[in-house]
Amino acid sequence: MFFIDYLIFFFIGAIFGSFIHSFVSRQSLKLDSSEISIISPRSFCPHCKKTLTPPMLIPIFSYIFLKGKCWYCKSPIKTSYLFYEILIGIFTVGFFTTFDVSWVSILKYIVCILIIMQILLDYKFLLLSTNISISIILLGLVLAFLDNKISVIDSFIGLCLGYSSLWLINIIFKSIKSKDGIGDGDFIFLAALCTVLGYKLLGPIVLGGSVVSLLIYLISAKKNKLLPFGTGIGFATLFLIFLI
Ligand SMILES: [Zn+2]
Numbered sequence: 293m294f295f296i297d298y299l300i301f302f303f304i305g306a307i308f309g310s311f312i313h314s315f316v317s318r319q320s321l322k323l324d325s326s327e328i329s330i331i332s333p334r335s336f337c338p339h340c341k342k343t344l345t346p347p348m349l350i351p352i353f354s355y356i357f358l359k360g361k362c363w364y365c366k367s368p369i370k371t372s373y374l375f376y377e378i379l380i381g382i383f384t385v386g387f388f389t390t391f392d393v394s395w396v397s398i399l400k401y402i403v404c405i406l407i408i409m410q411i412l413l414d415y416k417f418l419l420l421s422t423n424i425s426i427s428i429i430l431l432g433l434v435l436a437f438l439d440n441k442i443s444v445i446d447s448f449i450g451l452c453l454g455y456s457s458l459w460l461i462n463i464i465f466k467s468i469k470s471k472d473g474i475g476d477g478d479f480i481f482l483a484a485l486c487t488v489l490g491y492k493l494l495g496p497i498v499l500g501g502s503v504v505s506l507l508i509y510l511i512s513a514k515k516n517k518l519l520p521f522g523t524g525i526g527f528a529t530l531f532l533i534f535l536i
Pocket residue numbers: 337338339340341342362363364365366367
């Protein structure tokens with residue numbers, strides 16, 4: 293890759309980073325109002341509610357150009373925007389230097405972006421989107437078909453085992469404690485991750501995920517009563533995607 297390629301990948305990643313940030317922050321607004329989604333209304337300043345024009349949405353550059361303030365009301369723009377843009381930019385460069393640029397890699401990259409969205413949703417709101425999990429399942433099956441790393445059968449068994457293993461653990465937990473120990477979202481998300489990596493990696497995903505969730509729980513300042521298990525298995529899967 294040439295230097296310009298790195299720059300292009302970094303910028304594409306920054307666009308995804310900006311998208312992920314608005315998706316996650318809109319999710320927190322959605323908890324109060326049902327009218328906000330990822331596509332409507334158009335991006336707006338959370339302070340003065342004015343709609344942002346396309347030049348104000350260019351990642352990183354717009355932040356520098358606007359000096360970190362809203363064009364209209366001069367309220368500071370959250371630095372977390374810049375953080376996500378740079379972070380996903382770096383991730384994207386790392387991804388496409390590890391994997392060749394091909395249709396398979398692009399699909400795999402989209403899977404990673406969807407997993408990152410779930411990681412953040414679960415970490416911030418203990419929430420996992422069923423639509424995102426289903427999208428990962430579909431992409432996982434297509435990937436198994438196109439890529440010869442795992443077979444479609446392995447991927448499909450992963451889907452079934454991923455779902456049923458957590459479902460079974462929850463049934464056992466429920467019979468002892470008479471309440472749900474694991475959220476529904478976790479079943480589908482694990483099923484999705486095992487569709488991507490195949491059933492043979494179910495063990496490493498769950499084990500790695502448990503360790504990560506526990507670490508997050510221990511270092512987290514806001515002590516939730518629940519472990520962000522989805523965040524853990526998401527991280528473990530991202531790591532394994534780079535490893536296999
Ligand atoms: Zn404003």
